[in-house]
Amino acid sequence: MELINCKTMDVKMKYYLVTILAAILIITASGCADLQTDINQPESILIHNKDITNSSSPDFHGNLLKGKFWKMTECQACHGPKYSGLTAPSCLTCHTTSFGPEACNTCHGSFTDPTRIAPPRSINNNSNTSDKGVGAHSKHLYDNTLGNQTSCFTCHNVPQSIYASGHFDTGLPAEVFLKELALANVANNAVYDPTAATCSNTYCHGNFVFYKNEAPAEDQFVFTADSMAGLNNTVDWTKVDGSQAACGSCHGLPPAGHIQVPLTACASCHGTVIDFNGNIIDKTRHINGIINVRQK
Numbered sequence: 001m002e003l004i005n006c007k008t009m010d011v012k013m014k015y016y017l018v019t020i021l022a023a024i025l026i027i028t029a030s031g032c033a034d035l036q037t038d039i040n041q042p043e044s045i046l047i048h049n050k051d052i053t054n055s056s057s058p059d060f061h062g063n064l065l066k067g068k069f070w071k072m073t074e075c076q077a078c079h080g081p082k083y084s085g086l087t088a089p090s091c092l093t094c095h096t097t098s099f100g101p102e103a104c105n106t107c108h109g110s111f112t113d114p115t116r117i118a119p120p121r122s123i124n125n126n127s128n129t130s131d132k133g134v135g136a137h138s139k140h141l142y143d144n145t146l147g148n149q150t151s152c153f154t155c156h157n158v159p160q161s162i163y164a165s166g167h168f169d170t171g172l173p174a175e176v177f178l179k180e181l182a183l184a185n186v187a188n189n190a191v192y193d194p195t196a197a198t199c200s201n202t203y204c205h206g207n208f209v210f211y212k213n214e215a216p217a218e219d220q221f222v223f224t225a226d227s228m229a230g231l232n233n234t235v236d237w238t239k240v241d242g243s244q245a246a247c248g249s250c251h252g253l254p255p256a257g258h259i260q261v262p263l264t265a266c267a268s269c270h271g272t273v274i275d276f277n278g279n280i281i282d283k284t285r286h287i288n289g290i291i292n293v294r295q296k
């Protein structure tokens with residue numbers, strides 16, 4: 001026995017209704033006297049190409065929308081203001097998370113996991129970290145084992161809704177505006193270069209200077225100079241091989257200007273951050289903009 005799908009029924013009903021209305025209109029417009037008897041059954045008007053739901057076809061609706069600069073208002077006229085169907089079927093049968101096709105993981109991020117809205121998948125469906133649109137997003141946001149969690153806002157202006165200005169009205173490449181932790185301490189000159197895909201002068205990658213005369217008196221013995229500084233590493237966004245997250249790439253172990261001890265000794269003073277093997281034990285306290293050793 002065939003199961004009757006209420007949604008399909010609903011859509012079919014609407015389709016019939018529209019057809020009947022259209023027929024009445026045609027009849028009224030042409031006048032009953034001209035009514036011909038050889039009118040065929042109404043031809044089903046194919047609004048879209050048959051491959052509209054075939055994701056490997058150039059006629060896939062995702063590609064159609066790319067060509068329309070992602071404006072979905074036109075689609076809503078038939079598919080409903082909430083995309084739940086009107087004269088055309090609902091989009092929500094496939095776009096099942098809240099906000100339907102306007103969900104933040106529809107066009108970038110994981111289509112199946114709404115908690116992952118940043119690439120990979122990039123706008124052009126790329127997942128390779130060598131692609132600028134993908135780069136080190138995961139390492140910063142989802143698979144960050146080294147430091148405090150970053151958010152989109154650290155590197156981008158985040159749109160409040162999909163049609164917010166600066167979102168996709170501006171076209172690729174995506175705008176990068178470094179903020180917050182990226183600019184902490186002396187790093188107010190931090191910058192992203194979209195041509196080279198590099199970040200330079202960021203606090204996070206070692207553009208920091210801490211001064212002896214600003215340290216608590218009992219800690220000043222740690223300084224071997226007026227200040228201690230990081231290595232201010234310029235990093236390549238598309239090189240995700242671990243080398244730019246290696247110990248010693250952002251600051252010396254310990255930094256220049258700091259008394260020199262082996263890595264196995266750091267935990268005696270920085271024990272809330274790392275262990276005696278030099279492993280980060282609390283990433284929320286590393287690359288967080290705070291000198292945790294002062295938090296006694």
Ligand code: HEC
Nearest residue numbers: 053055062063065072075079090091093094101106107111
């Ligand atoms: C039959 C299932 C289905 C329906 C119905 C559907 N979609 Fe989709 N849509 C998908 C799938 C699957 C993807 C992701 C394809 C991929 O992996 O790139 C997608 C992707 C998209 C994308 C992102 C395109 C991209 O490649 O980045 C947009 C925007 C979108 N759909 C809008 C809509 C709208 C608007 C409607 C209703 C008018 C709709 N969809 C109806 C299955 C569907």
Ligand code: HEC
Nearest residue numbers: 045046047048052053061064065074075077078087088089
């Ligand atoms: C003039 C009305 C109309 C507009 C505008 C419209 N559609 Fe449709 N759409 C339909 C109808 C009717 C169907 C049912 C199949 C058909 O006739 O092609 C449909 C089917 C679809 C499907 C397949 C749904 C399924 O469940 O298989 C997708 C995906 C889709 N449309 C996407 C879009 C997108 C994206 C836009 C905006 C760019 C859009 N449509 C604009 C009328 C419309």
Ligand code: HEC
Nearest residue numbers: 108117118122123124132133140150151152155173174194
């Ligand atoms: C550490 C900095 C950083 C963070 C954090 C970050 N991004 Fe990005 N993002 C970038 C860079 C760099 C690019 C590449 C810009 C370019 O193409 O030159 C980019 C590009 C993008 C693109 C365009 C992809 C494409 O296909 O070109 C999207 C979409 C995006 N980011 C979304 C997000 C979202 C959503 C978040 C938060 C969940 C986020 N980003 C967090 C740095 C970041």
Ligand code: HEC
Nearest residue numbers: 070102103104106107156166167168170171172173174175
């Ligand atoms: C209909 C497709 C679509 C949807 C849905 C969508 N985005 Fe985007 N998003 C894009 C495109 C295309 C870009 C690249 C635009 C550019 O280069 O400026 C982008 C870029 C971004 C960026 C990078 C900065 C920028 O604006 O360039 C962020 C952050 C972002 N989106 C967050 C979000 C959030 C948050 C949501 C949910 C409210 C969302 N996106 C929903 C298509 C979409």
Ligand code: HEC
Nearest residue numbers: 204205245246247250270278286287288289290291292293
């Ligand atoms: C991506 C750059 C980066 C890498 C890689 C990095 N660090 Fe750091 N580290 C920093 C920054 C920036 C600070 C400055 C303080 C802060 O903001 O937490 C710091 C501070 C520290 C501190 C002092 C923490 C405190 O607040 O008292 C220790 C200890 C430390 N790092 C050890 C390590 C060890 C061990 C490794 C390798 C596992 C490592 N770091 C790799 C950027 C980095």
Ligand code: HEC
Nearest residue numbers: 210215216219222253254261262263265266269291292293
């Ligand atoms: C004898 C205690 C002591 C040892 C051992 C020690 N540090 Fe420090 N370190 C400090 C103090 C105290 C400061 C902070 C001075 C201040 O308040 O500005 C500091 C500052 C730092 C900073 C920069 C500021 C910050 O806290 O982020 C880094 C990075 C750092 N140490 C890394 C290391 C590393 C790596 C080792 C091991 C190779 C190490 N330290 C061993 C006491 C120590």
